Amino acid sequence: GNSVTQMEGPVTLSEEAFLxxxxxxxxxxxxxxxxxxxxxxxxxxxxxKATKADDKGSNKGFEATYRKETTSFHLEKGSVQVSDSAVxxxxxxxxxxxxxxxxSGTRLLVRP
Amino acid sequence: SxxxxxxxxxxxxxRGTSLTIQCQVDSQVTMMFWYRQQPGQSLTxxxxxxxxxxxxxxxxxxxxxxxxSRPNLTFSxxxxxxxxxEDSSIYLCSVQAGSANTGELFFGExxxxxxx
Numbered sequence: 001g002n003s004v005t006q007m008e009g010p011v012t013l014s015e016e017a018f019l020x021x022x023x024x025x026x027x028x029x030x031x032x033x034x035x036x037x038x039x040x041x042x043x044x045x046x047x048x049k050a051t052k053a054d055d056k057g058s059n060k061g062f063e064a065t066y067r068k069e070t071t072s073f074h075l076e077k078g079s080v081q082v083s084d085s086a087v088x089x090x091x092x093x094x095x096x097x098x099x100x101x102x103x104s105g106t107r108l109l110v111r112p
Numbered sequence: 113s114x115x116x117x118x119x120x121x122x123x124x125x126x127r128g129t130s131l132t133i134q135c136q137v138d139s140q141v142t143m144m145f146w147y148r149q150q151p152g153q154s155l156t157x158x159x160x161x162x163x164x165x166x167x168x169x170x171x172x173x174x175x176x177x178x179x180x181s182r183p184n185l186t187f188s189x190x191x192x193x194x195x196x197x198e199d200s201s202i203y204l205c206s207v208q209a210g211s212a213n214t215g216e217l218f219f220g221e222x223x224x225x226x227x228x
Contacts, residue, residue, distance in 0.1 A: 008224065032216070034216060036219075042221060043219045043220055043221035043222045044155075044204065044206075044219040045219070046217075046218070048218055049205060049216055053124065061199055089155070098145075098208040098217070099157055099160065100155075100157075100217055102154045102155045103154060104153070104154045105153075105154050
């Protein structure tokens with residue numbers, strides 16, 4: 001099938017803590033994978049992407065590695081900031097299509 | 113990248129009325145997509161709108177409820193017809209602007225509809 005599964009939130013961390021948001025997917029083949037971020041009151045922004053196995057996407061201190069063995073694309077950041085508080089969506093491209101399938105989203109709250 | 117503008121940004125509507133949302137892109141794009149984000153939920157694809165052809169709807173969405181226009185390569189509209197409180201959502205326009213390999217989408221800021 002075609003699905004994306006994210007860890008449930010909310011995730012509450014103190015500033016400078018390490019962040020992991022888990023994401024796994026089901027697919028035939030190796031679809032492009034994405035992390036999008038939605039800051040309060042705003043639309044979705046592309047955070048990072050990976051287009052093939054073992055690729056690492058990175059942006060703004062966030063990283064995610066495309067792991068075909070575990071069909072995962074976990075989002076990590078070594079030291080979160082209050083400004084990282086947002087909802088994070090994992091997504092995969094639908095097979096042979098430009099459509100994206102989104103996970104349920106994980107709300108991150110970073111406290112000072 | 114692409115800059116996407118949506119109107120209205122938010123609206124409060126009465127049950128039984130219809131509202132049309134506009135999406136304007138700053139460049140020509142082949143594919144435009146309309147998504148719905150219900151309160152506290154993820155994004156669900158409503159339909160794909162290509163210029164010069166009828167929109168393609170996903171399972172659970174029909175043209176009578178969500179008619180779409182795509183008159184040119186930079187503009188599209190989505191109408192939410194005969195609204196009920198269950199239609200209260202954020203409606204997002206998106207375009208495919210990455211390479212053919214990556215398929216990334218860019219999103220407008222969304223139109224937040226509240227139906228009373």
